[in-house]
Amino acid sequence: MWLAVPAAAQQRSKKQPTKSTKAKPRTAARTARPKSKAQLERERLANLRQIQQTSQALNQTQEKKKVSLGQLHVITEKLTVKKQVIQGISTQLQGIETNVHQTAKQVLQTQQTLSELKAEYARLLYTASKTASGFNQLMFLFAADSFNQFALRLRYIRQYTEERQRQAARIMGAQYRLHEQLTGLTQQQQRKSRLLSSQLNENKNLLTLKSKEDEMVQQLSQQEQGLRQELEEHRRSVVRLDNLIAERVREEIARAARAARLAAKREAALAAARTARAAAARRAAAPSPRREPDAPASANAAESDNATAAPESDAPETAAEAAADRRAVRVALTPETALLSSSFAGNRGRLPWPVGRGFISQRFGRHPHPVLKNVTVENRGVDIQTGAGEAVRACFDGKVLTIANIAGMNTIVMIQHGDFFTVYAKLRSVNVHEGQRVSAREVIGTVATDGEGTSEVQFQVWHNSANLNPESWLGHR
Secondary structure, three states, X not given: OOOHHHHHHHHHHHHHHHHHOOOOOOHHHHOOOOOOHHXXXXXXXXXXXXXXXXXXXXXXXXXXXXXXXXXXXXXXHHHHHHHHHHHHHHHHHHHHHHHHHHHHHHHHHHHHHHHHHHHHHHHHHHHHHHOOOHHHHHHHHHOOOOHHHHHHHHHHHHHHHHHHHHHHHHHHHHHHHHHHHHHHHHHHHHHHXXXXXXXXXXXXXXXXXXXXXXXXXXXXXOOHHHHHHHHHHHHHHHHHHHXXXXXXXXXXXXXXXXXXXXXXXXXXXXXXXXXXXXXHHHHHHOOOOOOOOOOOOHHHHHHHHHHHHXXXXXXXXXXXXXXXXXXXXXXXXXXXXXXXXXXXXXXXXOEOOOOOOOEEEEOOEEEEOOOOOOXXXXXXXXXXXXXXXXXXXXXXXXXXXXXXXXXXXXXXXXXXXXXXXXXXXXXXXXXXXXXXXXXXXOEEEEEOEOOOOOEEEEEEEEEOOEEEOHHHOEOOO
């Protein structure tokens, strides 16, 4: 009988860890890992900054009091960001709903545990009340038949008292956990309520923006003739820019091929001269009975000097050589330019944006016209809409290859990075000159603003003669 309470305590102590350490199914490990609260908050702040920037761009274009494609691009971008904000709120609501469900389950478990602890504590108190007086406890001790039984009964009384104290502490701990869980549940429900209200407001704003976009599309559709004329002018300017880029790339490939060929010729001539000097030195050192006294060793030196003074590389370029240079399809790289090209390629997806703020208003490749039906437009790069007078920066170290003015594209700057080229079009002013070495993030000019109040820069990336998608090269904002 005296071991009944300790045995029950031991049995409960074995059961309790089993509840807390019960294995849970690892289905979450097989699915996509949910975003953390900090990551969702970073995305929310980034979306808010993007909305602020698009609002500034919209105010700039609306100053002209005329609906334009630039305004439509801003509204479309705001719609995209708003959808991302609403999606982020939905993700947070799903997370809160999961947490609320788990917390409610924990509350029920804690309440059940607390009820069991209180019931067991009541049994302990009832049993203790029978021997509450010190006299009863002494009678229980001195009624022992032997000293060993006396020691065991004394140990039983101590364990019984300690168990009651531990049980009281468990009850207090369970009550504290229950209070914490209920408080957390209330906070989560309040946060859920705030997010639902925010989601409702964002949905209303989304509907307003969608209506505004539809209205702009309808107004622009009434200007179909002007839009088609504007599109044709833009196509002509794009063709002029493409021709300029292709011509400059071909010229650079041919120039690099000629430089590599001449360097190879010079190296071959120098090698031949070294071989001639070595042969002359061997002949001078070898004994010869018929050697003329008036044939000094300087004659051999003069012969080798003639070999290096007028190497074959200094000869005029032949038509075949020039044709071979023009047939080259890749930039011949020196060790220095090869290192630069490799470094540029290694930074794919991490290049800085050419402007400090803005958004991509027109993406790379072929896509339908935002207003004109059955009309497809093609973009060789990306158009980044930004603020008026925004500084345009080089995205990587390189050499300014070309600066030119093209109708419809304003001033363009083309920078070479080994066998890669980046193009910055629609600039109002330029701060660099051809042949200048520039570093990453160095300001090369400022963005131009068109007659409709739209300020945007076009950014292109080329690898030799291949046109690449700049979005896969630019880093995250």
